[in-house]
Amino acid sequence: MGQGLSPRSEQKRQQIVQAASELFMQQGYLTTSMDEIAQQAGVSKQTVYAHFGSKDELFTYCVESKCVAAELQLDTLKGRDMRNVLTEFLLHFVDMIYSPEAIYVYRLCVSAAETHPQLSQRYFEAGPDRVHHHLANYLQQACIDGWIQLAEPEFAAEQLLLMARGLEHMRCELGLPCRETPQQRRLRIEQVLDLFLQGAQG
Known part of the structure; x- marks a missing residue:
């Protein structure tokens, strides 16, 4: 969970992670764009970048969060x-x-x-x-x-x-x-x- 985030901001963050996880799995990392992630998450691309500075950072977070879930x-x-x-x-x-x-x-x-x-x-x-x-x-x-x-x-x-x-x-x-x-x-x-x-x- 993001530190110091409001409940609304945390909800958007989770929407982004969920959307990115699904798209990375369906399409692969290289062919998935931040625009697609934003559209599927129902947020603006600026919001995606506000939570995750790059696609690399978002991808890394998705993998690490799943590792924790399956530990x-x-x-x-x-x-x-x-x-x-x-x-x-x-x-x-x-x-x-x-x-x-x-x-x-x-x-x-x-x-x-x-x-x-x-x-x-x-x-x-x-x-x-x-x-x-x-x-x-x-x-x-x-x-x-x-x-x-x-x-x-x-x-x-x-x-x-x-x-x-x-x-x-x-x-x-x-x-x-x-x-x-x-x-x-x-x-x-x-x-x-x-x-x-x-x-x-x-």
Whole structure:
């Protein structure tokens, strides 16, 4: 939310962000003009520039706001029952990456990867890299505590996250309908975790 804005001004700001997000997603960054954004938001172009000094600034704000909306709460790795902890964490992780917000941010970054590589870098650091680092730390501590045995906890964390992601996620990224039910997702995650722990505890 913009700091120090009146309720009316904040409402216009949100209209601009909503309109820009839709147009960036539908048309891409390069082909979307500030005139179109203003028209769709129902405000003047001067109002758009008053809130956001440039299209770059507006685009960056749209991506960052969606990242916040889709952020994984990393305090889920708690408790002593490792299997239950990892099951809930992976379910939370998969729910997050399959969410419309996360898919939106991913597509938006891909669509502007050549013109705005810094957005992709920012998204990667705030999302995938952060989750991977957190899970790797948890697995490393589990090795220290003697719960599991892993030669490379960071690589193991990467494997676990990619297995949990599943092929169905590619369908979502391509705009195809997700066919996986919540029950099927939980079963798949439990099977992935069984396979992982079997190797880690063997």
